[in-house]
Amino acid sequence: MSQHHLVIGAGPVGRHVAALLVERGDRVTVGTRSGRDTGLRGVEHVALDAADPEALSRAAEHVAVLYNCANPGDYTQWERTWPPLAASMLTAAERAGAVYAVTGNLYPYGPVTGPMHAGLPDAATDHKGVLRARLWADALAAHRAGRVRAVEVRGSDYLGPGIGPNGHVTRVLPAALRGEPVTMIGRTDLPHTFTDVLDVARALVAAADDDTALGRTWIVPSNPPRSQRQALTDVLAAAGHAPVRVRSLPGGALRALGLVSPMLRELADLRYQWTAPYVVDDTETRARFDLEPTPWDEVCRRTVDGVTA
Secondary structure (H helix, E strand, O other): OOOEEEEEOOOHHHHHHHHHHHHOOOEEEEEEOOOOOOOOOOEEEEEOOOOOHHHHHHHHOOOOEEEEOOOOOOHHHHHHHHHHHHHHHHHHHHHHOOEEEEEEEOHHHOOOOOOEOOOOOOOOOOHHHHHHHHHHHHHHHHHHOOOOEEEEEEEOEEEOOOOHHHOOOOOOHHHHHOOOOEEEEOOOOOOEOEEEHHHHHHHHHHHHHOHHHOOOEEEOOOOOOEOHHHHHHHHHHHOOOOOOOEEEEOHHHHHHHOOOOHHHHHHHOOHHHHOOOEOEOOHHHHHHHOOOOOOHHHHHHHHHHHHHO
16 A cells, blocks of 8 residues: 655655655655755655655655655764754654654764674764764653654664765765875774665665654664775776775875865764774664665766766
């Protein structure tokens, strides 16, 4: 039976969620501040301020699932933009009686000494990790109180189309495609998990569909870890390009540059992700939803296509 879904955000995850839902025959509305057309056939579009609970509640009336695929544009202003946005979505989902499906990330775990899995506590101490952990804790508390049905999926650094300069590989990919040397943050030789945005969408839809999967987080199925250098080299190979020289920006230099760059100051707080192995254990998610990650060669091709299209 066809259902109505509201997707907040038209970034790479939101677009993939909308496409998956329309493809299976559901009605889908994508809400953004501008209401711009995503170009996805069969998708409705609405202009709204998702941080306004009244406007969002009107848009979410009678929907089965409210998907939080938002990505506030200014990374340096998360403390200002995320709390009202997340609170509004939680309120709208509660009023609609909808499942609240959240696109999360790995920040809440903070520094780790082994693979990240859903059973780990949210132990971050940096401000971005603490913020993301608190937003999920609010949703989980509402779920446990019976006010809403909530679930969150967590992926690692994104690959795939539409990521642009927000991705650690895609940020340097245009220069690398021109054969220029590039600089990547931290150690470039350590194992690191990369997650395709399509796989984030697939896991989010699967979790939202399963009432027994709600009330917890799930790790997005991802390919075996590669180093930053290897991931970039593989993406270049998918475009028929040779490897380029990869320089490393150490933590000390990142902190120093952060004195004059707000964006780099934010990244300096997360440098632990690039100074030790940063990998996930997605075994439970794969088994529960019968999901496998997009094959690595295809991930690399999709990433190149997203940059060169």
